[in-house]
Amino acid sequence: MTDQNPGSPEQQRALACVLDEIIPPNPDGRLPGAGAIGLGDTLAARPELWPLIEAGIQAIDAIAQQRGATTFAELPRADRRGVLDESVATAPVFLPTLIAQTFVGYYQDAAVREALGLDAGAPFPKGYAVAPTDFSILDPVRRRGAFFREP
DSSP states (O other), rough: OTTTTTTTTTHHHHHHHHHHHHHHOOSSSSSOOOOTTTTTHHHHHHTTTTHHHHHHHHHHHHHHHTTTOOSGSSHHHHHHHHHHHHHHHHSTHHHHHHHHHHHHHHHTTTHHHHTTOOSSSSSTTTTOOOOOOOGGGGGHHHHOOOOOOOO
C-alpha cells in the first residue's frame, strides 16, 4: 500500500481478494483479476470511498472469523463468495458500491483494454470529425417566436 492510501496491508490484501471475486482472472491468464491490477490502491485512495471500504472489510473479516479464519483474505477461494453474500446483511452498501466502482476502474485499465484488443489510449486521440450542421432545420422554431415571459 502506498503512503497516500489509508488502511493496513491486511486491509489492502482483503480488498484485492474482494476485487478478484468481483472480476476474477481468466483461467487462461489472458485477463488479470481486478485485484491484480492495482485497482485496490486506486479505490482506497479515494477519500469518499475509504470509510465504506473499511467498514465492508471489517464486516467480511468478522464473518470470516465466525467461519474459523483470521481474516477474509485467509479464507479458501471457494468460501469467499459465501462470505460476500452474507456480508450484504451487515454492510448492505459495501458490495454494490464496490462492484460498480470495480467495473468502471477495471475496464479503464490500459492492460485490460489491451488484452481485450482495444486501444489503451483515448477513443478519439486525433479528434472526431463532426458533419456540418444545417441550422435551417431550426427555422420553424424561430418563426414561432418567443412564448416566454420577458422579465
